[in-house]
Amino acid sequence: MPQTPFAPIRRFILAGLTVAGLLLPAAGAAARPTADGSPAKAPRTLRSVAFLVVDGVYNTELTAPLDVFQHVRFHSADDWPETFLVSPDGRSVTSFEGLTIQPDYSFANAPPIDLLVVPSAEGSMTSDLDNQALLDWVRRTGRKARHVMSLCDGAFVLAEAGLLDGLEATTFPGDQDRFEARFTRVKLVRDVIFVDAGHALTSVGGARSFDVALWLVEQLYGVKAARGIGQGLVLDWDATSVPHRLARP
Amino acid sequence: MPQTPFAPIRRFILAGLTVAGLLLPAAGAAARPTADGSPAKAPRTLRSVAFLVVDGVYNTELTAPLDVFQHVRFHSADDWPETFLVSPDGRSVTSFEGLTIQPDYSFANAPPIDLLVVPSAEGSMTSDLDNQALLDWVRRTGRKARHVMSLCDGAFVLAEAGLLDGLEATTFPGDQDRFEARFTRVKLVRDVIFVDAGHALTSVGGARSFDVALWLVEQLYGVKAARGIGQGLVLDWDATSVPHRLARP
Numbered sequence: 001m002p003q004t005p006f007a008p009i010r011r012f013i014l015a016g017l018t019v020a021g022l023l024l025p026a027a028g029a030a031a032r033p034t035a036d037g038s039p040a041k042a043p044r045t046l047r048s049v050a051f052l053v054v055d056g057v058y059n060t061e062l063t064a065p066l067d068v069f070q071h072v073r074f075h076s077a078d079d080w081p082e083t084f085l086v087s088p089d090g091r092s093v094t095s096f097e098g099l100t101i102q103p104d105y106s107f108a109n110a111p112p113i114d115l116l117v118v119p120s121a122e123g124s125m126t127s128d129l130d131n132q133a134l135l136d137w138v139r140r141t142g143r144k145a146r147h148v149m150s151l152c153d154g155a156f157v158l159a160e161a162g163l164l165d166g167l168e169a170t171t172f173p174g175d176q177d178r179f180e181a182r183f184t185r186v187k188l189v190r191d192v193i194f195v196d197a198g199h200a201l202t203s204v205g206g207a208r209s210f211d212v213a214l215w216l217v218e219q220l221y222g223v224k225a226a227r228g229i230g231q232g233l234v235l236d237w238d239a240t241s242v243p244h245r246l247a248r249p
Numbered sequence: 250m251p252q253t254p255f256a257p258i259r260r261f262i263l264a265g266l267t268v269a270g271l272l273l274p275a276a277g278a279a280a281r282p283t284a285d286g287s288p289a290k291a292p293r294t295l296r297s298v299a300f301l302v303v304d305g306v307y308n309t310e311l312t313a314p315l316d317v318f319q320h321v322r323f324h325s326a327d328d329w330p331e332t333f334l335v336s337p338d339g340r341s342v343t344s345f346e347g348l349t350i351q352p353d354y355s356f357a358n359a360p361p362i363d364l365l366v367v368p369s370a371e372g373s374m375t376s377d378l379d380n381q382a383l384l385d386w387v388r389r390t391g392r393k394a395r396h397v398m399s400l401c402d403g404a405f406v407l408a409e410a411g412l413l414d415g416l417e418a419t420t421f422p423g424d425q426d427r428f429e430a431r432f433t434r435v436k437l438v439r440d441v442i443f444v445d446a447g448h449a450l451t452s453v454g455g456a457r458s459f460d461v462a463l464w465l466v467e468q469l470y471g472v473k474a475a476r477g478i479g480q481g482l483v484l485d486w487d488a489t490s491v492p493h494r495l496a497r498p
Contacts (some may be wrong), residue, residue, distance in 0.1 A: 059315060085348070097319040098332065234421070
């Protein structure tokens, strides 16, 4: 996607902002009045972005959006989300590609979630759709969240939980027929990289999982932040060059 | 990168080949004569692909090439590499983006490595270059390996270990001046996505970390395997559309 010649980028200098970032108020605290009576800061745009991880999760569909949202802090110093992983029982999961990943929280102790991200997993079209505890948590958490986002066949999980009812959505190209046949209350969109239906954003996934995350960053934090994050990832972010569908109610 | 309309892809059916894959001989065993005296199978093209992980490793520069090489088994049923992670002491590492990842091996007990992959990490241009144990292991392992590959500033580690001496190489665009000034025995190549210098392949990294891995898969396993893996990752792989430099001795 990026074209040469590249603009100079200093991702690693920006990374030094991490320390400053730690001085920001903890999640949820930003809207409280300050101790000295000065005006309270506005609530942060997204206090938290949570990534659902289960055994068989696909690496890239976890790490691409995680990288984008975690890097917001280097391009939006006053307003950036915490990012964390949630697994059903809080125990480590093994990704489809064999990575052993330790999540930060379980369903039982996850903090409030403003954006719930559901990457594809090996069981997204099969066993995960029979897992009522998983679906209940996704439904409950997704309804309370400001946004939900799926990558690839994570859309099957969102749809089964009812979170895509009446909305337009997309999924992995090779699984779109199956999605359309199963979820008659969802309007499948083909031939796009992602769909923004307001509450729910859905992506074809794979290596294109960066795009939908950069899109939402652009909407919430501005195009400069999105382009800066893209540059750090050697992506020349330009929403107009990415086929997508805006279908907000 | 992928263009619409998408061809139908059945990544998840292909994933069912995992079970068959487990019946293949273990790494290193493929060249041994069979028990019934039938001709021994040819040695596998790459028996193993190892990913060096240290604290501060960047997610995408680990997972993009890991996904590509791990997926070879679904597109080359008789000949695919084991993939595993190696950290200095075998203990878990925390990625730059906060993932807690458990490696498979330590420097002390890692099995033979045919391809050593060095993703960028937060310390790739600083503290990692002062870590003699790290550099010694990379030098020793890299010299024995058939290939070494770096993503982004992983090139600094390969170069400091002497593995790029006399070769052409590239690194993260924003760090190319620094690389060129430090490593006078390496010929820096700008304005490319990756360089194939034979023993050493180097990439600009970020979201373009898929490309160099798909390139090497194409060289070793054929274009059909590379394109199939690309499709599963929603990438329309075509080496001719990716700026790169062939600089084999």
